[in-house]
């Protein structure tokens with residue numbers, strides 16, 4: 001008889017234990033097993049980036065990672081960005097620049113941007129656009145998103 | 159998706175044992191960016207997924223100027239282009255590693271997976287071929303080596319038996335006055351499947367004015383990546399000139415057998431092979447001259 005697998009991992013700094021089927025994606029585990037619905041499912045095949053999480057510090061599409069592969073890893077999701085003191089500078093910049101409309105793509109864009117700005121807060125527009133090529137948005141036209149990320153970079157440099 | 163088990167072996171022999179036990183019902187997973195999409199889409203059905211990433215040899219990236227590069231089959235693209243020594247020694251390989259998918263995909267996708275997936279459009283396959291890549295394969299009876307140009311046998315098919323796995327790819331050390339380049343044509347700037355792609359490598363003589371040898375490989379214009387050996391051989395011994403490069407590009411077009419599909423037409427693909435062969439040869443010459 002097949003059995004559920006026990007996975008021990010770190011999500012947003014907390015040790016987390018969960019049970020999953022080996023075929024389940026990390027995205028399914030986050031949303032359906034752990035009830036963390038901040039990461040979105042757009043395409044479920046790696047094209048849209050709505051499910052982006054930080055996986056040992058690298059951005060990945062959580063729909064293309066298996067939940068069992070999270071064993072022993074450090075994961076950051078959109079839920080891990082804001083603190084009790086307030087929004088993360090990238091979240092604040094998205095609000096101030098009106099960089100979202102329906103909002104489905106937003107968690108993915110914000111986590112992907114964090115993956116860039118944590119290491120390269122001085123990334124220029126070309127770098128930001130290239131970095132975010134794996135994130136799709138059908139509402140904003142991207143310009144406001146790029147401006148928000150550049151603004152956030154400026155904040156994070158200070 | 160049906161129930162699938164997951165195993166994370168830590169040695170090559172353990173992995174081979176699992177593959178042998180399950181026959182065509184087990185496959186390796188490296189970055190998962192092809193296989194998970196295929197499983198979810200119902201294009202593949204398996205009982206067992208065997209993780210390649212826990213096996214040290216499959217994560218190896220080691221380079222020395224005498225013996226060249228050993229690239230573990232599961233090493234993700236970002237680790238390849240993030241290794242400055244390797245990036246400097248094999249810019250032709252970096253052309254592909256920085257091109258596959260977006261940043262999220264590059265955090266996971268491997269060159270080994272690109273090769274094993276054996277898509278005619280696999281962007282890393284032409285550069286691996288023109289750089290003289292040799293595949294190290296492990297099976298129950300030991301190891302064998304297959305030249306990269308002989309590895310793919312059909313769309314989605316390769317020379318591996320059900321009980322075999324790709325361990326690593328060896329690349330010879332770059333020769334003096336050598337250069338390589340890969341270019342593809344896609345309708346967008348990022349994140350798309352090549353309508354046509356060409357990888358070229360050249361070795362020039364000490365003067366930098368004459369071809370000693372060359373290799374050319376084509377993507378998305380046949381059921382498998384094409385090794386255009388006649389086109390490349392036509393350059394050997396010739397002075398570097400527009401005429402020689404033009405003639406090689408015409409032979410490259412003849413080596414292709416493209417089809418019409420939703421991405422492009424036969425006529426467009428033949429034209430692109432000509433253009434991309436000339437551009438990649440010129441870029442390879444530039445790199446060989448140190449520019």
Ligand SMILES: Cc1cc2nc3c(=O)[nH]c(=O)nc-3n(C[C@H](O)[C@H](O)[C@H](O)COP(=O)(O)OP(=O)(O)OC[C@H]3O[C@@H](n4cnc5c(N)ncnc54)[C@H](O)[C@@H]3O)c2cc1C
Pocket residue numbers: 045046047185186187188189190191192193194195210216231232257258259260263266267268269270271272273274275279280281282318322323324325349350351
């Ligand atoms: C959004 C998106 C964009 C993409 N863009 C591109 C692109 O621009 N260019 C391109 O070429 N591809 C692209 N791809 C396809 C894919 O990312 C690449 O083919 C990638 O290199 C596959 O590597 P992987 O490690 O993820 O392979 P996996 O999915 O892990 O494996 C692929 C296949 O190889 C087999 N395999 C893996 N490792 C081994 C091994 N060691 N021994 C035996 N068999 C093995 C697996 O069983 C499977 O059949 C894209 C995919 C997505 C989802």
Ligand code: FES
Pocket residue numbers: 040041042043044045046047048049050051052061062063064
């Ligand atoms: S849901 Fe994962 S990339 Fe679209």
Ligand code: FES
Pocket residue numbers: 099100101102103104105106136137138139140
């Ligand atoms: S805001 Fe609607 S998809 Fe981006």
